[in-house]
Amino acid sequence: xxxxxxxxxxxxxxxxxxxxxxxxxxxxxxxxxxxxxxxxxxxxxxxxxxxxxxxxxxxxxxxxxxxxxxxxxxxxxxxxxxxxxxxxxxxxxxxxxxxxxxxxxxxxxxxxxxxxxxxxxxxxxxxxxxxxxxxxxxxxxxxxxxxxxxxxxxxxxxxxxxxxxxxxxxxxxxxxxxxxxxxxxxxxxxxxxxxxxxxxxxxxxxxxxxxxxxxxxxxxxxxxxxxxxxxxxxxxxxxxxxxxxxxxxxxxxxxxxxxxxxxxxxxxxxxxxxxxxxxxxxxxxxxxxxxxxxxxxxxxxxxxxxxxxxxxxxxxxxxxxxxxxxxxxxxxxxxxxxxxxxxxxxxxxxxxxxxxxxxx
Numbered sequence: 001x002x003x004x005x006x007x008x009x010x011x012x013x014x015x016x017x018x019x020x021x022x023x024x025x026x027x028x029x030x031x032x033x034x035x036x037x038x039x040x041x042x043x044x045x046x047x048x049x050x051x052x053x054x055x056x057x058x059x060x061x062x063x064x065x066x067x068x069x070x071x072x073x074x075x076x077x078x079x080x081x082x083x084x085x086x087x088x089x090x091x092x093x094x095x096x097x098x099x100x101x102x103x104x105x106x107x108x109x110x111x112x113x114x115x116x117x118x119x120x121x122x123x124x125x126x127x128x129x130x131x132x133x134x135x136x137x138x139x140x141x142x143x144x145x146x147x148x149x150x151x152x153x154x155x156x157x158x159x160x161x162x163x164x165x166x167x168x169x170x171x172x173x174x175x176x177x178x179x180x181x182x183x184x185x186x187x188x189x190x191x192x193x194x195x196x197x198x199x200x201x202x203x204x205x206x207x208x209x210x211x212x213x214x215x216x217x218x219x220x221x222x223x224x225x226x227x228x229x230x231x232x233x234x235x236x237x238x239x240x241x242x243x244x245x246x247x248x249x250x251x252x253x254x255x256x257x258x259x260x261x262x263x264x265x266x267x268x269x270x271x272x273x274x275x276x277x278x279x280x281x282x283x284x285x286x287x288x289x290x291x292x293x294x295x296x297x298x299x300x301x302x303x304x305x306x307x308x309x310x311x312x313x314x315x316x317x318x319x320x321x322x323x324x325x326x327x328x329x330x331x332x333x334x335x336x337x338x339x340x341x342x343x344x345x346x347x348x349x350x351x352x353x354x355x356x357x358x359x360x
Contacts, residue, residue: 009055016057020099028103032110033086041117050078050124059083065095070113077123079175080133085113128173129162130198137181144181149221156228161209161235167313167337168271169240170254171247176201190218193236200246208236240269240338255342260349263356269341275329277348278356287322290353294329295320297347301340313337 010026013019033053038045054076055061062072068089074081088110090096096108122133131137134154142148162173171177180197187193193210211233213219219226244254253266279290298315305312313335320329333340341359348354 009053012055016055017061017063019061019063022099022101022103024101024103025096025098028105028108029086029088029110031105032088032108033112036111037115040112040115041120043120047124051120052076053086054081063098065097067093067095069095069097071098075112075115075120077120079126080123080136082114082116082119082123084115087111087113126175128175128177129158130165130173130177130179131158131162132173132175132178134158137179141181141183145183147183147186147221150224150226152224152226153219153221156226156231157209157211157233159228160231160233164234164313164335165238167335167339168235168238168333169243170338171243176247180204186221188218188220190216192218198243200243203246205239205243205246207238210234210236234335235271238271241266242268244269254338257342257345260345261352262349262354264345265356265358267358267360269338269359271333273331273333274360275331276358276360277327277329277354278358279325279327279353280355281325283353285353287327290327290351291320291322293351294327297344298331301336305336310335312340315340 064070071086185195198205198207316332316334318331
């Protein structure tokens with residue numbers, strides 16, 4: 001329910017804006033506005049527990065009297081606020097003023113102007129991404145860094161980067177994961193990049209974000225005519241293992257493995273990493289054949305994902321060799337998900353030829 005009835009706000013309106021509001025007007029408007037909000041947004045009363053009408057001195061103030069009267073305000077939600085006008089008129093034609101005590105509530109009609117339904121829902125029940133509240137992000141970025149960015153650019157970047165981040169780290173988004181406003185070292189060109197912070201819980205991590213286009217067109221940050229299918233975003237320096245430790249300090253790995261028949265050591269899980277597999281002493285087969293089997297596993301993954309429109313991402317490239325009892329893979333995981341690494345480790349156990357696997 002709207003927390004509209006609050007004696008403190010009557011005092012604040014007088015203190016900040018020298019405006020006298022009667023208790024009768026507040027009580028009537030409260031009932032009407034609650035119903036208007038429910039009707040305009042199609043939300044039930046139970047969804048309004050975290051919504052409150054507020055007035056703050058720094059927001060400024062507008063009050064217009066007339067056949068349709070208006071009063072500026074903000075609705076404060078759990079994750080931000082929305083500027084609105086409270087509007088009212090009477091069926092009888094009487095112009096009710098805020099200070100009037102003799103209010104015929106049945107005669108008064110109240111509603112909100114500027115009530116953006118989707119934004120209300122987003123501020124109450126966000127769909128969490130790396131850049132959840134895009135309008136606010138754009139405003140804060142410009143204020144803190146002087147870097148102007150279009151809404152279209154941010155939406156393309158967030159859609160691709162959030163999907164990629166989720167796949168590569170295995171982390172589910174919540175309010176504890178977000179990109180920071182501190183963009184630095186922006187270098188435009190055929191491949192454009194910038195540095196920024198990634199916040200995981202209370203931890204700050206430096207990352208690099210880059211993009212290019214399929215067509216070769218160079219988009220500016222302020223461009224509004226952006227083809228999201230033409231522009232490709234990626235991370236240069238994700239540290240999956242570190243982020244997982246920051247989010248879940250008690251869990252040693254970002255995925256759960258059933259029993260495996262080799263010793264697994266994970267030192268880092270980045271886009272670029274090395275897998276060093278120590279073969280059992282009893283292994284006497286052809287090493288080249290073992291390399292071929294692992295190559296086929298990775299190639300099959302790419303082929304299946306490409307048939308699904310790269311749904312699971314793709315491994316960009318890898319090199320392999322062996323020395324003594326060790327097989328070494330240098331892998332660029334590209335856009336492939338953390339699930340691939342998990343399944344590959346399970347596959348290694350099924351091969352039953354390794355004594356130890358180390359990821360560095």
